[in-house]
Amino acid sequence: MRQEKITKEKVLMTGNEAMARGAIEAGCSFYAGYPITPQNEIPAYMAIQMPASGGVFIQAESEIAAINMVFGAAAAGTRAMTSSSSPGVSLMQEGISYIAGAALPAVILNVMRGGPGLGNIAPSQSDYFQATRSGGHGDYRCIVLAPGSVQEAYDIMPIAFDLADKYRNPVMVLSDGMLGQMMEPIQITKSPRHQPARYKKPWALTGCRNRKPNVVKSFYIAEGELERWNLELQKKYQAIEKNEQRLESMFSHEAETIIVSYGTMARIAKSLVMKLRSRGKKIGLIRPITLWPFPKKGFNSLKRNQKILVVEMSYGQMLEDVRMAVGDKFKVGFLGRSGGGIPKETEIVRALERL
Numbered sequence: 484m485r486q487e488k489i490t491k492e493k494v495l496m497t498g499n500e501a502m503a504r505g506a507i508e509a510g511c512s513f514y515a516g517y518p519i520t521p522q523n524e525i526p527a528y529m530a531i532q533m534p535a536s537g538g539v540f541i542q543a544e545s546e547i548a549a550i551n552m553v554f555g556a557a558a559a560g561t562r563a564m565t566s567s568s569s570p571g572v573s574l575m576q577e578g579i580s581y582i583a584g585a586a587l588p589a590v591i592l593n594v595m596r597g598g599p600g601l602g603n604i605a606p607s608q609s610d611y612f613q614a615t616r617s618g619g620h621g622d623y624r625c626i627v628l629a630p631g632s633v634q635e636a637y638d639i640m641p642i643a644f645d646l647a648d649k650y651r652n653p654v655m656v657l658s659d660g661m662l663g664q665m666m667e668p669i670q671i672t673k674s675p676r677h678q679p680a681r682y683k684k685p686w687a688l689t690g691c692r693n694r695k696p697n698v699v700k701s702f703y704i705a706e707g708e709l710e711r712w713n714l715e716l717q718k719k720y721q722a723i724e725k726n727e728q729r730l731e732s733m734f735s736h737e738a739e740t741i742i743v744s745y746g747t748m749a750r751i752a753k754s755l756v757m758k759l760r761s762r763g764k765k766i767g768l769i770r771p772i773t774l775w776p777f778p779k780k781g782f783n784s785l786k787r788n789q790k791i792l793v794v795e796m797s798y799g800q801m802l803e804d805v806r807m808a809v810g811d812k813f814k815v816g817f818l819g820r821s822g823g824g825i826p827k828e829t830e831i832v833r834a835l836e837r838l
Contacts, residue, residue, distance in 0.1 A: 605823025
């Protein structure tokens with residue numbers, strides 16, 4: 484059997500470009516999107532690289548058009564993706580609900596900016612509720628992944644597509660304006676590990692000359708039919724919650740106080756943790772990588788006398804999930820800023836002292 488050669492190279496990329504490249508190497512062959520700051524490097528990269536890799540790039544006339552084009556491409560069995568930023572993702576919510584209702588795999592990138600409303604173009608994490616509670620109508624869930632570095636933004640894309648195909652479900656990658664725009668050297672690995680063909684799609688609408696017709700829909704009009712379908716979806720979500728929780732933990736078992744942050748905010752918190760530990764402080768970090776399912780299991784082994792400080796670029800959205808994960812066993816403090824405000828190390832230290 485011929486062995487495929489694995490090649491590695493180090494390149495300087497923005498987080499947005501890293502996600503785009505990671506998607507192409509994960510087998511994405513259809514992208515539709517619409518420009519909005521601060522995610523414009525993604526469609527710009529895809530406009531050049533998708534045709535070069537044999538895929539399809541479409542600049543849609545709106546975010547609503549883009550998500551519905553992704554619906555069609557996903558229904559045909561293609562690895563399909565779109566990207567936008569906060570107000571644009573709001574426009575996509577109906578289409579995302581349709582994709583979830585039809586049990587289709589798709590990947591949506593949200594490079595978050597300040598809100599509500601048109602807001603600004605500064606980084607924020609205030610779309611947490613929209614992503615983890617699924618902002619469209621109906622009882623559905625998106626799997627939500629949150630990279631914490633440009634390297635992870637690249638590495639997380641094959642995971643996103645694999646999870647989408649495995650569960651036939653939309654996956655949202657939640658970045659922000661800072662992570663999307665920052666540049667870092669990353670390790671690019673080209674290997675046969677990305678094999679989208681391993682997920683067979685007998686349900687896809689690929690023509691039915693030699694088989695019975697397939698139907699992809701989210702419309703169930705007969706009495707009781709939609710409820711039965713919703714129960715099937717709930718079984719899937721329970722399996723995802725059981726099997727797909729991911730987090731990064733640093734010194735959490737020995738720490739007196741644990742900071743809980745994700746994404747860009749976790750980068751700042753991680754740096755502070757290392758500084759404080761060098762001064763003898765017993766402090767640790769828990770960084771959720773899956774925001775849904777929230778990694779509750781990672782909190783099960785903590786000790787009752789430990790304290791938790793949740794730090795996020797929103798006003799207590801992830802805080803709710805942390806409190807549900809730990810119940811009344813721990814003292815939980817909070818520090819949050821929004822609208823483009825980013826908690827500084829000095830602010831975090833003061834919050835730790837108050838806790």
